[in-house]
Every structure is written in structure tokens, then in C-alpha cells.
Amino acid sequence: xxxxxxxxxxxxxxxxxxxxxxxxxxxxxxxxxxxxxxxxxxxxxxxxxxxxxxxxxxxxxxxxxxxxxxxxxxxxxxxxxxxxxxxxxxxxxxxxxxxxxxxxxxxxxxxxxxxxxxxxxxxxxxxxxxxxxxxxxxxxxxxxxxxxxxxxxxxxxxxxxxxxxxxxxxxxxxxxxxxxxxxxxxxxxxxxxxxxxxxxxxxxxxxxxxxxxxxxxxxxxxxxxxxxxxxxxxxxxxxxxxxxxxxxxxxxxxxxxxxxxxxxxxxxxxxxxxxxxxxxxxxxxxxxxxxxxxxxxxxxxxxxxxxxxxxxxxxxxxxxxxxxxxxxxxxxxxxxxxxxxxxxxxxxxxxxxxxxxxxxxxxxxxxxxxxxxxxxxxxxxxxxxxxxxxxxxxxxxxxxxxxxxxxxxxxxxxxxxxxxxxxxxxxxxxxxxxxxxxxxxxxxxxxxxxxxxxxxxxxxxxxxxxxxxxxxxxxxxxxxxxxxxxxxxxxxxxxxxxxxxxxxxxxxxxxxxxxxxxxxxxxxxxxxxxxxxxxxxxxxxxxxxxxxxxxxxxxxx
Amino acid sequence: xxxxxxxxxxxxxxxxxxxxxxxxxxxxxxxxxxxxxxxxxxxxxxxxxxxxxxxxxxxxxxxxxxxxxxxxxxxxxxxxxxxxxxxxxxxxxxxxxxxxxxxxxxxxxxxxxxxxxxxxxxxxxxxxxxxxxxxxxxxxxxxxxxxxxxxxxxxxxxxxxxxxxxxxxxxxxxxxxxxxxxxxxxxxxxxxxxxxxxxxxxxxxxxxxxxxxxxxxxxxxxxxxxxxxxxxxxxxxxxxxxxxxxxxxxxxxxxxxxxxxxxxxxxxxxxxxxxxxxxxxxxxxxxxxxxxxxxxxxxxxxxxxxxxxxxxxxxxxxxxxxxxxxxxxxxxxxxxxxxxxxxxxx
Numbered sequence: 001x002x003x004x005x006x007x008x009x010x011x012x013x014x015x016x017x018x019x020x021x022x023x024x025x026x027x028x029x030x031x032x033x034x035x036x037x038x039x040x041x042x043x044x045x046x047x048x049x050x051x052x053x054x055x056x057x058x059x060x061x062x063x064x065x066x067x068x069x070x071x072x073x074x075x076x077x078x079x080x081x082x083x084x085x086x087x088x089x090x091x092x093x094x095x096x097x098x099x100x101x102x103x104x105x106x107x108x109x110x111x112x113x114x115x116x117x118x119x120x121x122x123x124x125x126x127x128x129x130x131x132x133x134x135x136x137x138x139x140x141x142x143x144x145x146x147x148x149x150x151x152x153x154x155x156x157x158x159x160x161x162x163x164x165x166x167x168x169x170x171x172x173x174x175x176x177x178x179x180x181x182x183x184x185x186x187x188x189x190x191x192x193x194x195x196x197x198x199x200x201x202x203x204x205x206x207x208x209x210x211x212x213x214x215x216x217x218x219x220x221x222x223x224x225x226x227x228x229x230x231x232x233x234x235x236x237x238x239x240x241x242x243x244x245x246x247x248x249x250x251x252x253x254x255x256x257x258x259x260x261x262x263x264x265x266x267x268x269x270x271x272x273x274x275x276x277x278x279x280x281x282x283x284x285x286x287x288x289x290x291x292x293x294x295x296x297x298x299x300x301x302x303x304x305x306x307x308x309x310x311x312x313x314x315x316x317x318x319x320x321x322x323x324x325x326x327x328x329x330x331x332x333x334x335x336x337x338x339x340x341x342x343x344x345x346x347x348x349x350x351x352x353x354x355x356x357x358x359x360x361x362x363x364x365x366x367x368x369x370x371x372x373x374x375x376x377x378x379x380x381x382x383x384x385x386x387x388x389x390x391x392x393x394x395x396x397x398x399x400x401x402x403x404x405x406x407x408x409x410x411x412x413x414x415x416x417x418x419x420x421x422x423x424x425x426x427x428x429x430x431x432x433x434x435x436x437x438x439x440x441x442x443x444x445x446x447x448x449x450x451x452x453x454x455x456x457x458x459x460x461x462x463x464x465x466x467x468x469x470x471x472x473x474x475x476x477x478x479x480x481x482x483x484x485x486x487x488x489x490x491x492x493x494x495x496x497x498x499x500x501x502x503x504x505x506x507x508x509x510x511x512x513x514x515x516x517x518x519x520x521x522x523x524x525x526x527x528x529x530x531x532x533x534x535x536x537x538x539x540x541x542x543x544x545x546x547x548x549x550x551x552x553x554x555x556x557x
Numbered sequence: 558x559x560x561x562x563x564x565x566x567x568x569x570x571x572x573x574x575x576x577x578x579x580x581x582x583x584x585x586x587x588x589x590x591x592x593x594x595x596x597x598x599x600x601x602x603x604x605x606x607x608x609x610x611x612x613x614x615x616x617x618x619x620x621x622x623x624x625x626x627x628x629x630x631x632x633x634x635x636x637x638x639x640x641x642x643x644x645x646x647x648x649x650x651x652x653x654x655x656x657x658x659x660x661x662x663x664x665x666x667x668x669x670x671x672x673x674x675x676x677x678x679x680x681x682x683x684x685x686x687x688x689x690x691x692x693x694x695x696x697x698x699x700x701x702x703x704x705x706x707x708x709x710x711x712x713x714x715x716x717x718x719x720x721x722x723x724x725x726x727x728x729x730x731x732x733x734x735x736x737x738x739x740x741x742x743x744x745x746x747x748x749x750x751x752x753x754x755x756x757x758x759x760x761x762x763x764x765x766x767x768x769x770x771x772x773x774x775x776x777x778x779x780x781x782x783x784x785x786x787x788x789x790x791x792x793x794x795x796x797x798x799x800x801x802x803x804x805x806x807x808x809x810x811x812x813x814x815x816x817x818x819x820x821x822x823x824x825x826x827x828x829x830x831x832x833x834x835x836x837x838x839x840x841x842x843x844x845x846x847x848x849x850x851x852x853x854x855x856x857x858x859x860x861x862x863x864x865x866x867x868x869x870x871x872x873x874x875x876x877x878x879x880x881x882x883x884x885x886x887x888x889x890x891x892x893x894x895x896x897x898x899x900x901x902x903x
Contacts, residue, residue: 013830013841072874073708077829077831078831079830432813
């Protein structure tokens with residue numbers, strides 16, 4: 001447990017992806033089976049045990065400390081697990097007790113009766129050091145929050161040997177904790193584990209962004225086009241297990257199992273096979289904006305009410321496995337024909353086909369992309385981000401193969417906003433002020449005022465970042481913790497041209513609007529801050545249909 | 558009966574807070590004043606305690622040397638050396654300097670009159686520090702303590718283990734420069750010394766702002782091994798090296814030219830993760846020049862004081878604890894020290 005705790009501790013401080021991988025690789029190399037397998041399970045969210053409630057932890061600590069000192073400490077530290085880890089009394093005489101192994105902690109959590117949990121927990125906390133206590137409390141309260149995704153942990157396992165992360169994904173769902181055959185395989189000491197999961201995840205195929213210059217090289221007749229839906233990419237897989245039961249699973253594009261969050265979709269999968277599509281919220285036949293979908297994401301448990309209020313739907317665009325036949329090697333058009341047949345033969349209210357866009361030339365497609373409503377998308381225009389182009393003969397390949405699939409996003413909306421706050425970034429941007437909060441003008445109680453409307457941390461070049469950073473340092477008027485407040489008034493202020501993909505009402509934001517995917521497209525050193533946009537401009541974009549705004553609003557390219 | 562029983566001096570008449578700092582009206586001096594005064598007694602050389610511009614300064618020889626390095630030879634009208642353990646009389650008051658274990662030359666100041674003993678600890682620590690005299694307990698009636706880490710969450714681990722973390726990271730990331738933020742007075746020299754004691758004998762690179770104090774520590778007989786001043790042009794070539802700089806420089810333009818730097822920070826504040834993350838620290842090193850919670854409590858008990866005055870820091874926790882121990886306690890609410898750890902060496 002101590003070694004695992006040290007790893008979590010280091011990961012929590014490390015913002016860089018590659019350094020995180022290096023830390024995990026080092027841990028996996030130095031830690032024997034089965035301990036490393038349990039660590040992998042913890043980091044990939046694959047452990048199932050009854051989580052301890054915060055109340056239990058509070059109870060344990062208040063039995064051991066002065067309540068006033070606990071309250072003052074908790075207020076100062078701001079995190080229950082960490083406060084308790086730091087406060088837990090350590091008896092120097094009792095250090096002969098061995099720290100528990102991660103494997104035995106997990107085994108005990110899985111089997112112990114609920115009433116025995118406080119006793120076990122207290123014993124472990126007595127035997128561990130501060131980092132160990134912190135890690136244990138994070139583990140049992142169900143939130144590691146160390147900035148490691150399941151995918152990143154698997155990437156680190158792959159880096160132990162010469163296999164690819166996608167190879168790990170291929171076998172992953174047939175494996176179980178503590179993954180001894182997996183480690184044996186990547187370290188060259190065992191055979192590739194068989195995946196006997198009846199509904200496994202298949203690594204997804206991704207598209208390249210289309211550049212203007214690509215059109216000269218691509219022939220329209222070689223491609224089909226679909227709408228690019230603004231939801232989340234999902235894969236639904238169903239199969240029959242050895243006992244003859246139907247197994248259905250829903251995966252994210254990185255292979256995370258989403259089945260528990262969208263149980264109605266698993267039930268709705270009407271045939272055996274694997275489909276690729278976009279998860280959307282559809283109310284009364286209309287696709288809702290990404291903002292609406294977001295209300296249902298990132299929740300491990302879903303209530304009946306949520307399922308009614310945010311009905312989930314899959315708009316399907318590919319078929320990878322048709323019954324038991326893996327058809328990924330077939331050309332796209334053949335897979336599409338099989339998909340259409342499967343959807344028609346097995347109707348489901350939660351599943352439909354993503355329609356193809358008719359076009360004969362790139363010009364025609366450009367017209368459809370500029371106005372999806374006229375291009376055949378009807379009422380769902382708001383949920384369209386652009387077009388997808390897929391080569392008719394493209395096999396379904398994992399990763400982002402060149403020359404087969406392209407995404408051609410719609411032009412972004414633009415707004416001129418004033419820089420208000422800045423925060424430092426991470427990784428290679430550490431020490432630079434690279435997180436920018438910007439605002440637009442509105443009429444306040446005491447006259448014109450800036451109201452923050454969004455935050456952006458990319459879109460600029462490295463040279464521009466140096467200039468922005470210098471501006472922030474020279475114009476800081478106040479600090480709130482890590483946040484710098486910069487001069488922003490009608491006389492002085494820096495105007496940023498912000499590009500974004502969409503805008504929605506949001507009662508959670510002071511301005512009442514929330515942008516989707518904002519980034520800085522240009523720094524308007526030339527523009528007086530008083531001439532930046534007003535909140536009304538953004539509000540008009542919200543109420544207007546996206547298509548109309550593209551036509552009528554001068555702010556849009 | 559000719560002998561008159563002299564009424565004991567009331568503690569608050571002997572010493573009490575004034576806008577300039579702790580004021581002793583009988584002796585006519587301030588302790589660690591934050592504004593220029595006629596007569597100042599100074600516990601140690603950190604900038605929030607030792608300021609320039611006083612008429613007369615009484616401090617240890619090392620503290621006076623530090624102030625000279627920082628402010629120039631004319632930092633005050635007149636200097637007077639206080640020798641550790643020596644009793645001096647100022648007005649009707651006896652004062653005595655005793656080691657505080659905080660940084661080179663740091664002292665507690667015992668103020669005594671009419672049977673009342675008040676020990677002003679300044680900043681202090683009990684943990685081992687090879688670069689200064691260890692703390693000595695001063696029995697007293699009133700103990701004046703700091704409370705920088707005055708909450709039970711602060712239990713600082715042995716500093717050697719924190720230095721090991723740095724050396725392990727260096728082994729894991731041999732292509733990255735390791736930038737260690739450390740306060741220029743005390744912490745920087747202690748860190749260098751600890752790195753040497755861990756067996757690391759490569760040159761240690763230091764920021765220009767640290768050079769003079771490194772020289773001073775050396776002249777006091779503290780061997781710091783090979784410390785090389787970082788020149789601007791050298792920065793890009795320092796992969797796999799240890800570079801010490803003031804905490805402020807970690808986030809400065811200066812730090813950007815190093816090859817893929819690992820940001821470390823040696824401070825007692827690094828005990829809480831949020832604090833470390835807020836500063837963008839990847840390698841927190843919990844090395845403090847202040848007493849942690851157990852040492853604050855232990856020290857208060859060992860002085861045998863019946864009353865505790867808390868100068869600055871997390872005073873609520875310490876005052877509460879002392880009260881539960883039957884010790885009268887109050888915060889002094891002095892302004893100008895610590896500033897919640899941002900500018901303060903910790």
C-alpha cells in the first residue's frame with residue numbers, strides 16, 4: 001500500500017502526461033504481482049466494493065481528536081481525506097505493525113461486513129504513514145482524482161513491453177483483477193490473453209481535420225458524407241456469453257464502460273453485434289444541444305427521473321461486428337449497407353441511422369455544411385458541428401489512419417471580448433499566464449461593466465503567449481489566490497477575439513450564457529477595449545438558430 | 558519588618574504590542590519592530606523581523622552580519638552585538654539572547670524584570686538543522702510564540718527524507734533540471750547542506766539572489782560544497798542538475814530557460830497538497846524552519862509558562878490547545894509578520 005500511495009502522491013502533483021506514464025511504468029516494473037494488478041484496477045476504476053461514507057471517516061477522526069482543532073484543520077486544508085490523513089494520531093510505539101498490502105485492503109473491503117469496516121479502517125490508518133492514509137481514504141471514498149484516465153494507465157502498461165495501448169484495449173474486457181496474464185504478456189513472459197468477453201470494446205477509428213488544401217487532392221466521388229453530431233462518441237457491443245445470456249455494453253471512445261450510466265441504451269440494443277455512433281439526448285424527436293447532454297454525463301449512478309428528463313439515444317454510423325462476424329475489414333459502403341439492413345430489421349426507438357448527405361461536388365457539400373437545415377438535417381441543425389467525410393473503400397481501422405476519414409467542422413462563431421483574469425498553465429506552459437477569463441460589456445447598476453463570459457487556454461501561438469503573459473504581469477491590479485486580475489476598463493484593456501462552437505443559456509454562469517469550446521483566435525492589440533462586444537450580442541446568438549446567426553450576424557465569418 | 562515585598566511586575570506592563578511591534582516601555586526598546594524605531598532588539602535576519610532604519614540595533618553577531626549583507630553597512634545608527642547566554646541590562650530590564658534554531662544567528666530574547674520572565678521566541682524550530690545552533694528551552698512565566706504551523710495537521714517529516722525525494726526524482730528524470738525554490742536565508746543553505754549529507758557531491762547551481770548569503774554562511778564555517786552561480790547563458794545546459802532559487806523565481810521568466818524543469822519547493826507549507834498545487838509545484842519538499850504542531854506544543858509545555866502569547870500564524874488552534882492545557886493564552890494580533898506564508902520563509 002505504501003508504494004501505491006507514493007505513486008498516487010507523485011501522480012497527483014505531476015501535470016505532464018509523459019511524466020505520469022514514466023511514473024506508472026516505474027511502479028509497474030518495481031512492484032510484484034498481484035499488488036501492481038490491484039493498483040492498475042484502482043487507477044482504471046475497475047474495483048467494486050462498498051465505498052466508505054464521509055460520515056464514517058468523520059466519526060473515526062472525532063473519536064481521536066479535539067473537535068475544535070479538527071474543525072479548524074478541516075477548514076484550513078479543505079479536503080476531508082487529506083485532513084484526516086494529516087491529523088490521524090500516530091503512536092511511535094505501534095510502528096512495528098506492518099502497513100497493509102493493497103491487495104489485502106481490497107480483499108477485505110470486498111468481503112468484510114459493513115459493521116466491521118470502521119475497525120478495519122482504523123487498523124489500516126494506524127499502520128500507514130501520511131501518504132498511505134491519504135491514498136487509502138481516497139481509494140475507499142471512491143475518488144482518486146489524480147489526473148489519470150483508464151486509458152493513460154493502460155498506456156503505461158503497454159509501455160512496459162512493446163505492445164500498443166490499443167492491443168491492451170482489445171484484450172482488456174476479458175481480463176480480471178489482478179491482471180497477472182496481462183503483465184506476463186506485455187513483459188514477454190506469457191501468451192496474449194484470450195478475450196472471451198462476449199461484448200468487447202473495439203478501438204475506435206478517428207478522423208483528421210480537413211484542411212482547405214486537401215480538396216485539391218481528394219475526389220468527391222470517392223467519399224460519402226454524414227453530419228458531424230455534437231454528442232459523445234460511443235460504441236455499443238452485444239453478444240452471447242457461455243451460459244447463453246445476452247450481454248450488452250456501452251463504451252466511450254477510449255473504452256470506458258458507460259453501461260451503468262446509460263442503462264436504457266444497453267436495453268435498447270436490438271441485435272447482436274457492435275455499432276459505432278453518437279450518444280445524444282433526444283426529446284420529442286429533436287436532438288438537444290451538447291449542453292443538455294452534459295447534464296447526464298459524468299454521473300456514475302443514474303436516476304429514473306434523469307432517464308425521463310434526458311432521454312439517451314444513439315445515432316448510429318457504423319457497424320463493426322454483424323452478429324458474430326467481425327466486418328471491420330470490409331469497405332465502408334458494405335458496412336453501411338449491412339448497418340442499414342440491421343437497423344431496419346430491428347427497429348428501436350433509441351437507435352437510428354445517421355443519414356448520409358447527398359452531394360456530387362465539394363461545392364455542393366460546402367453549401368450543405370453552411371446550412372444543414374437546407375442540406376437535409378431538418379430540425380436537428382443545432383446539434384450539428386459540421387460534416388464527416390469517409391472514403392467509400394475505407395476499412396475500419398483503430399486510431400487515426402491517414403487519408404480515410406476527415407472531419408470538416410463548421411466555421412466558428414467569433415466575439416471580441418476583454419481579458420479580465422489570468423491564471424498560470426501547466427506542463428510546458430507552467431509559469432506562463434495561459435488561462436484567460438474574458439468578458440463582454442453590459443449595462444450594470446453603476447454604468448457599463450464587464451461580465452465574464454468564458455475561459456480559454458489555447459488558440460494562440462507560443463510567441464503570442466509570451467506577449468499575453470507579459471501583458472498580464474504588467475497589468476495586474478489584484479490577486480485572488482492563483483488568479484490575477486488585470487486592468488480591464490473602457491480606457492485600458494486587451495481585446496481578444498474568441499472563437500467558439502456554440503453558445504447556450506446557463507443559469508450557473510454570472511453572464512447567463514456558456515460558450516462551447518472557446519479559444520483565442522486573435523489578439524486585437526489594435527482594438528480599444530470599449531469597442532469589444534456586448535452581452536446582448538451573445539444573447540442574440542443563443543436565441544437565434546445557429547443557421548440564422550451564420551447568415552445574419554456579422555460577427556460570424 | 559523593614560523589608561517591603563515588591564509587587565511582581567505585571568507581564569503586560571513589561572511588554573505589550575504597539576503598532577511598531579512588541580514594546581518594552583521600561584527598557585525603552587522594541588522587539589522585531591516593523592517600522593523604524595529608536596532602539597530595536599532583533600531575533601533573526603528574515604526581512605519581516607529585521608528591517609533597516611532603526612537608531613540602535615541589538616542582535617547576535619550573525620544577525621547583524623546578515624543585515625549588513627542585505628541592507629548595507631549603514632542599515633542602522635548603531636550596532637551592538639548580543640552574545641548568546643549573556644545577560645544585559647537595558648533601563649531597568651535584563652535581556653538575554655538564547656538560540657532559537659530557526660536560521661543562522663537566530664535567537665529568542667528573554668526579557669526579565671522584578672521576577673517576571675517573558676521569553677520572546679521569534680521564529681523557532683526544534684528539528685535538526687546543521688546550519689545553526691539548536692533551540693534551547695528558556696524557562697519563563699510568559700512564552701511569546703509564533704504559530705506559523707499552529708494546527709495539528711502540521712507534522713513535518715524528517716528533512717532528510719524530503720531531500721531523498723529530490724534525489725530520487727533526479728534519478729527518475731535525468732534529463733530534467735530540478736529547480737528547487739527555497740528562501741534565500743536559512744532554507745537554501747540548509748537544503749544544500751542536507752543534499753551534501755545525503756552524499757550528493759555534484760555542483761549545486763544557485764540563483765544570483767542567493768550568492769551573498771551563501772558566502773556569508775561559508776565564512777561562518779558551514780561547508781556547502783561546490784555551489785555555482787547560474788549564468789543566464791548556462792540555463793539551457795543544466796539538465797539533470799539541481800538549481801536553487803528563491804520561491805518567487807520558480808514562476809518567473811527566469812525559470813523558463815531550463816530544460817524541461819521539475820518544480821520543487823522546500824517549505825513547511827508543502828504539507829498540504831492544495832497549497833503545493835496552487836503554486837504549480839510538482840515536487841513538494843516538506844522542509845520547514847518553523848516548529849510544527851507537536852514541537853509548538855512540546856515547547857510551550859517545556860518552558861513551564863503559565864501564559865502564552867501568540868504572535869502570528871494559525872493562532873486560533875494554538876490558543877485553543879493551550880487553554881485546554883490550563884495555560885492562559887491570547888493572540889497578540891501583530892501585523893506585518895508572515896503574511897500567510899506567501900512572502901514568509903517557512
